[in-house]
Structures are given as C-alpha cells and as structure tokens.
Amino acid sequence: MTDSELTDVVVVGYGPVGAMVANLLGQAGVATIVLERDVKPHTMPRAGATDDEVIRIFQAAGLDDQLLPLLDLGQSTQFVAANGDQLVTMRPSGGRNGFPQLAFFYQPDLERVLHDGVARYPQVSVRMGVRVEAVHDDGDGVTVWTRTGDRGRQTAIRARYVVACDGGRSTVRNLCSIAFTGSTYAQPWLVVDAKLEAPLDDVTCFQFVGNPDRPAVTLPLPGTHHRWEFMVLPGEDQAALATLENARRLISPWVDPDRVTILRHIVYTFHARAADRWRSGRVLLAGDAAHLMPPFAGQGLSAGMRDAHNLAWKLAAVIAGTADSSLLDSYESERRPHVTRMTRLTRFSGALVQTRRRRVAKIRDIALAKAARVSYFTEGRFKPHLRYSSGAFDSSRRRSGAGHAFPQPTVRTSAGRLRPLDDLIGSGWAVVGRDLDPQANMPSESRELWASLGAAYLSVSRPGHRRTRCAAGTVVVEDLDGYVLDFFDRHGGDFAIVRPDRIVFAMPDAGDLDNAADLYTSLVGVA
Numbered sequence: 001m002t003d004s005e006l007t008d009v010v011v012v013g014y015g016p017v018g019a020m021v022a023n024l025l026g027q028a029g030v031a032t033i034v035l036e037r038d039v040k041p042h043t044m045p046r047a048g049a050t051d052d053e054v055i056r057i058f059q060a061a062g063l064d065d066q067l068l069p070l071l072d073l074g075q076s077t078q079f080v081a082a083n084g085d086q087l088v089t090m091r092p093s094g095g096r097n098g099f100p101q102l103a104f105f106y107q108p109d110l111e112r113v114l115h116d117g118v119a120r121y122p123q124v125s126v127r128m129g130v131r132v133e134a135v136h137d138d139g140d141g142v143t144v145w146t147r148t149g150d151r152g153r154q155t156a157i158r159a160r161y162v163v164a165c166d167g168g169r170s171t172v173r174n175l176c177s178i179a180f181t182g183s184t185y186a187q188p189w190l191v192v193d194a195k196l197e198a199p200l201d202d203v204t205c206f207q208f209v210g211n212p213d214r215p216a217v218t219l220p221l222p223g224t225h226h227r228w229e230f231m232v233l234p235g236e237d238q239a240a241l242a243t244l245e246n247a248r249r250l251i252s253p254w255v256d257p258d259r260v261t262i263l264r265h266i267v268y269t270f271h272a273r274a275a276d277r278w279r280s281g282r283v284l285l286a287g288d289a290a291h292l293m294p295p296f297a298g299q300g301l302s303a304g305m306r307d308a309h310n311l312a313w314k315l316a317a318v319i320a321g322t323a324d325s326s327l328l329d330s331y332e333s334e335r336r337p338h339v340t341r342m343t344r345l346t347r348f349s350g351a352l353v354q355t356r357r358r359r360v361a362k363i364r365d366i367a368l369a370k371a372a373r374v375s376y377f378t379e380g381r382f383k384p385h386l387r388y389s390s391g392a393f394d395s396s397r398r399r400s401g402a403g404h405a406f407p408q409p410t411v412r413t414s415a416g417r418l419r420p421l422d423d424l425i426g427s428g429w430a431v432v433g434r435d436l437d438p439q440a441n442m443p444s445e446s447r448e449l450w451a452s453l454g455a456a457y458l459s460v461s462r463p464g465h466r467r468t469r470c471a472a473g474t475v476v477v478e479d480l481d482g483y484v485l486d487f488f489d490r491h492g493g494d495f496a497i498v499r500p501d502r503i504v505f506a507m508p509d510a511g512d513l514d515n516a517a518d519l520y521t522s523l524v525g526v527a
C-alpha cells in the first residue's frame with residue numbers, strides 16, 4: 001500500500017472511552033488518529049454516574065484537576081418505597097483509591113475535559129464526520145478504509161493497531177464478524193433529561209423508586225440537570241409513552257413541569273451483552289463495543305474507562321517494543337470477568353427496582369429496610385473492587401495482592417508535602433518498598449530492567465516510623481491513611497511492583513526482588 005496515511009493506532013469512536021484511550025496513548029507518545037462518525041460531540045448525557053476508580057484514571061491521564069470541580073462527589077444512593085418512605089440509604093465509605101467512591105457528572109462537561117486533554121498531544125489527531133467502511137488486518141498491520149461524509153473520497157489509514165470504541169452498535173466489531181452475544185436482557189425504559197430552575201428540595205440524592213405500578217429512578221446531576229427513568233410496562237406502546245406530554249406527566253410528582261426544560265424524552269432498551277472476542281489480531285474492542293450493561297449500578301461508562309486504562313499501557317508498551325504482542329491477550333482475560341461481575345451487580349439492582357408484583361415488592365421493601373442496619377449494604381461494600389483473577393501479573397503465590405488495584409493513600413513526602421500517592425508514581429511502572437529501598441535490594445539485572453522502563457522507586461512507612469535510609473532517586477513517603485501498609489499486611493511481601501494501570505504485578509519478598517526481570521520477561525514478554 002503506497003498512498004495510505006501511517007499511524008501507530010487508530011481509535012474508532014470519540015465518546016468518553018475513545019477519548020480516554022486517546023489521552024492515555026497521547027501521554028505515552030503514541031501516534032494516534034481518532035475517527036468519529038458524528039460531525040460534532042454529543043450534547044446529551046448518556047451516563048451520569050461513576051466512581052473513585054475512574055476518577056483515578058482521570059488522575060493518571062493528568063485530568064483530575066479539570067474533572068473534580070465538575071463532579072458531584074460523596075453523594076448517597078437511596079431505595080424508596082412507592083409511598084416515598086426511605087428504605088435504605090447507601091453511602092459508600094472509605095477512600096482506598098484516593099477519592100470518594102461515588103460521583104455524578106453531566107456527560108457533556110466530562111467529555112469536554114477529555115477533548116481538551118487530547119488537544120495537549122500533537123501526535124494525536126481527531127477527525128470528526130469520518131465513517132469507517134472497511135478494516136483489513138493482514139498480520140503486519142491494519143488498513144482502515146474511511147470516508148468523510150456521504151460523498152467524500154475513500155481514503156486509507158495504515159495502523160499497527162485499531163481500538164474500536166464505537167459503541168454498542170460497533171461498526172468495527174461487525175466488520176470483524178465478532179458476534180455480540182450473551183443474555184439480551186432487553187428492558188425498555190423511558191429516559192427524561194431535564195434542566196431545572198433550581199435543585200429539588202426533596203430529591204437531594206440518587207433514588208431508586210420501587211413503585212410496582214411504575215418502577216422509576218430519579219437522579220440529580222451537577223448544574224441543576226436532572227434525569228428520571230421510568231420502566232416501560234409490558235405491553236405498553238413505547239412511542240406513545242415517549243411523548244413530551246407523558247414525560248411532563250410522569251415527572252410531575254417531583255417537579256412542576258412548567259418550571260423545567262425537558263431536554264430529551266426517549267425510550268432506551270437496556271441490554272446486557274458482550275462481544276465473543278475482544279481482540280481479533282490487531283483490532284481490539286473497548287467500552288460498549290465490547291460489552292453493554294444496564295445502567296442500574298452506574299457502571300457502564302466506568303467499565304469502559306477501566307478498559308481504556310488496562311489497554312492503553314499495553315498497546316503503548318507493545319508499540320515501544322518493551323512488551324510482546326501476546327500481552328494484548330491479557331486485556332480480555334483481565335477485563336472480561338470484572339465486567340461480568342459488574343453486570344451481575346447491575347442486573348441485581350435492576351431486578352430489585354423493576355419488581356412489578358405487589359406482594360414481592362412488599363417483601364423486598366421489608367428486606368431493604370432490614371438491610372439499612374447492615375453496614376455491608378449501607379457502605380456499598382458489595383460493589384466488586386478492581387481486581388483481576390488471571391492475566392499479566394504474578395499468580396504463583398496464593399493470597400498475594402498481585403492482580404489487585406494498588407491503593408492510593410494521601411502520603412507525606414520527606415519535604416513535608418501532602419500528595420496523593422499516584423502523583424508521585426507518575427504514569428509508568430513503580431517498585432514500592434514497605435519501609436525498604438527498592439534500589440538497595442535490587443541486583444543489577446533487575447535494576448537495568450526497571451531503569452529501562454523508567455520505573456519510579458518508592459519507600460512507604462508509617463508516619464513517624466521510618467527505619468530505612470534510601471538512596472537518591474527513591475521517593476520516601478509516609479502513608480497517612482494506612483491503605484498501603486494495610487495492603488502489605490493483608491497480602492505479605494516486602495515490595496509491590498505496580499503496573500502503569502495501578503494493578504499490582506507482583507509482591508516479592510526482599511530476597512525475591514531479583515526475580516523481577518524473569519517475571520517481567522515471562523509475563524510481559526520483552527525485557
């Protein structure tokens with residue numbers, strides 16, 4: 001092929017997941033072209049909820065300062081009965097990722113942060129209004145055939161990899177003949193997005209409304225935006241329900257419809273589905289292109305963001321030649337089981353709110369009122385942590401923390417400054433010692449490996465209890481929240497080797513740190 005444009009990665013789709021992939025690849029210096037079918041960014045929100053793990057990904061992309069002021073943080077979630085009685089309030093506690101565990105956002109604002117982020121990188125170019133018509137992977141690279149608008153000329157881009165973030169109806173997934181299967185779930189709900197004159201007095205947090213006559217969700221979003229969701233009942237005419245008149249009628253128990261601007265009233269059919277394969281040679285699927293889940297745990301966008309973080313460093317490493325292309329297989333083996341667990345949680349929340357039989361709803365309400373006394377529920381501890389069971393990390397030791405997300409406490413540096421830990425780790429690998437200096441325990445082979453990867457060295461101790469003197473180049477900090485030291489207590493090991501996506505690669509004892517280079521070669525591929 002002579003006249004095609006060349007790049008490292010083509011990202012198809014410029015929603016939040018595609019934009020996050022582009023940010024992380026941009027940060028890693030990877031030449032990237034983003035193709036988006038639509039001419040302009042979306043102006044309507046689709047997702048509205050996310051969590052501490054995802055804010056941490058924005059932090060990794062250097063965008064947390066821009067994002068945080070736009071978030072409604074630390075809110076609670078309530079389940080209310082048909083008569084409005086509050087049955088259980090869940091307020092997730094703990095901050096092991098460095099941020100409150102629940103956050104709400106207005107999606108167009110969040111996308112703006114991501115798009116401004118992409119603009120930082122001259123080697124990332126974004127092309128709006130461009131359709132993908134064909135994708136041909138010949139083993140040495142992928143050719144992506146594109147057309148601008150309906151009448152434009154067909155052009156070709158030659159890339160080393162393609163990441164499809166083009167949504168549930170993914171063109172790329174279809175072009176690669178990858179089936180989108182699993183249970184279809186397929187429950188239609190009417191979604192009403194509105195702009196209020198002022199926040200509602202009596203709906204100050206997210207509520208599931210367990211009304212068996214019409215299950216509903218009501219969700220205050222930042223900037224006096226508000227979303228309601230109403231279940232479409234069996235046999236109901238979806239188009240007839242979705243009129244403006246009905247939207248006004250349905251929201252009237254909460255607000256005078258004359259005092260709001262209804263921005264959208266549309267029936268969505270929620271699905272729980274996943275692509276059969278998330279990798280086909282040099283093409284990888286991420287976000288809704290790989291999996292769809294109903295919204296009831298607010299995890300749809302979050303799952304896609306975790307995909308982006310998991311995949312971007314692997315692609316960057318393969319492209320830089322510091323990892324074997326087989327590392328990309330670990331993307332699906334790590335991410336799919338976690339998505340399955342989240343989908344299960346989502347379906348469970350959906351089943352709770354969607355109950356239509358009065359007797360069953362009554363029993364549910366009694367059970368939920370009882371759950372209000374159990375901290376496991378009220379603190380949201382049922383939500384699965386970010387943790388992988390098999391993939392590119394050391395799985396040889398039982399109970400090791402490898403595969404878990406490494407915690408992010410607030411730490412005090414030796415200069416007395418308070419910082420979130422990840423800011424000191426940076427965007428690459430890290431070797432963290434439990435009051436030990438990684439450099440003092442590393443033979444030259446390992447040292448060469450980590451130096452070539454630009455790894456950060458840290459030594460973490462309890463406040464006021466430092467025992468070790470560290471060499472220049474090791475960042476010495478005190479763990480003020482105790483999350484890292486608890487993690488070492490729970491999992492053992494003297495060191496944690498942390499991947500760029502904050503997943504623990506291995507937790508060796510001091511005597512085993514020299515095996516790190518072998519472990520890297522066998523699990524990541526090229527040392």
Ligand SMILES: O=C(O)CCc1cccc(O)c1
Nearest residue numbers: 047048049217295296297298
């Ligand atoms: O964030 C989303 O996926 C949509 C907003 C949302 C969050 C939680 C439950 C729900 O029904 C909708």
